[in-house]
Amino acid sequence: xxxxxxxxxxxxxxxxxxxxxxxxxxVRLVEEDLKPGQMLPTVRRLAMELSVHFNTVAQAYRELxxxxxxxxKHGRGAMVIARRAPxxxxxxxxxxxxxERLRELVAQxxxxxxxxxxxxxxxxxxxxxxxx
Amino acid sequence: xxxxxxxxxxxxxxxxxxxxxxxxxxVRLVEEDLKPGQMLPTVRRLAMELSVHFNTVAQAYRELxxxxxxxxKHGRGAMVIARRAPxxxxxxxxxxxxxERLRELVAQxxxxxxxxxxxxxxxxxxxxxxxx
Numbered sequence: 012x013x014x015x016x017x018x019x020x021x022x023x024x025x026x027x028x029x030x031x032x033x034x035x036x037x038v039r040l041v042e043e044d045l046k047p048g049q050m051l052p053t054v055r056r057l058a059m060e061l062s063v064h065f066n067t068v069a070q071a072y073r074e075l076x077x078x079x080x081x082x083x084k085h086g087r088g089a090m091v092i093a094r095r096a097p098x099x100x101x102x103x104x105x106x107x108x109x110x111e112r113l114r115e116l117v118a119q120x121x122x123x124x125x126x127x128x129x130x131x132x133x134x135x136x137x138x139x140x141x142x143x
Numbered sequence: 144x145x146x147x148x149x150x151x152x153x154x155x156x157x158x159x160x161x162x163x164x165x166x167x168x169x170v171r172l173v174e175e176d177l178k179p180g181q182m183l184p185t186v187r188r189l190a191m192e193l194s195v196h197f198n199t200v201a202q203a204y205r206e207l208x209x210x211x212x213x214x215x216k217h218g219r220g221a222m223v224i225a226r227r228a229p230x231x232x233x234x235x236x237x238x239x240x241x242x243e244r245l246r247e248l249v250a251q252x253x254x255x256x257x258x259x260x261x262x263x264x265x266x267x268x269x270x271x272x273x274x275x
Contacts, residue, residue: 024240034251097254108153108156109251109257112166113248114269124237127273128273132270133242134266135270137266141249141262141266
């Protein structure tokens with residue numbers, strides 16, 4: 012059965028629509044709202060739901076397939092698969108880049124006028140979810 | 144006197160170089176390593192230091208000037224200025240987008256194989272810095 016993906020994108024943002032789809036779906040995959048064996052909507056249907064060109068969704072699905080999250084099916088559907096954990100060798104370098112991006116994102120939040128204590132609270136609540 | 148900016152960029156990343164410069168400098172501005180009144184290197188000098196075209200640095204400086212962090216000077220230098228806090232009206236919408244990006248970034252970190260507890264620790268240490 013097809014799973015509703017429950018994502019939304021904002022075409023006004025600078026981030027390309029396909030990237031927004033990938034990022035939003037990756038959250039749902041990592042957090043296991045979408046589990047191995049579940050079917051995703053066809054490219055055409057999701058494109059209609061999000062009001063984007065079907066090539067945009069096709070590109071997002073290809074990227075998620077390359078990352079090992081989904082398997083593309085005939086008729087342009089896709090199934091969530093059990094993802095092999097990435098090799099530890101890739102992580103040390105990644106880890107540094109991600110830490111920097113995290114710091115940059117927090118700086119952007121502060122620059123946009125968000126209250127520091129509010130940001131801190133969000134960070135703590137994300138940390139708590141990871142520690143469960 | 145010119146302040147060394149101490150940033151580094153990675154031309155192998157998908158993120159454009161000018162964006163990396165903006166993001167990295169914004170961290171230093173928000174964290175007040177760079178303070179109002181301090182001079183930044185000229186466009187040409189920073190371009191040389193980072194091995195990028197001077198237009199790349201010029202674009203980054205223009206963006207930081209638009210965000211209200213720096214004032215561009217003749218001869219393509221720039222001075223850090225006291226930034227007016229953004230209007231609260233802009234924040235509610237921003238806040239939701241940033242929270243989503245934070246969640247997406249954490250999902251990317253986990254997807255790359257980083258240990259959940261390690262990520263949690265980083266989040267907590269960022270939170271702690273904000274609470275000071």
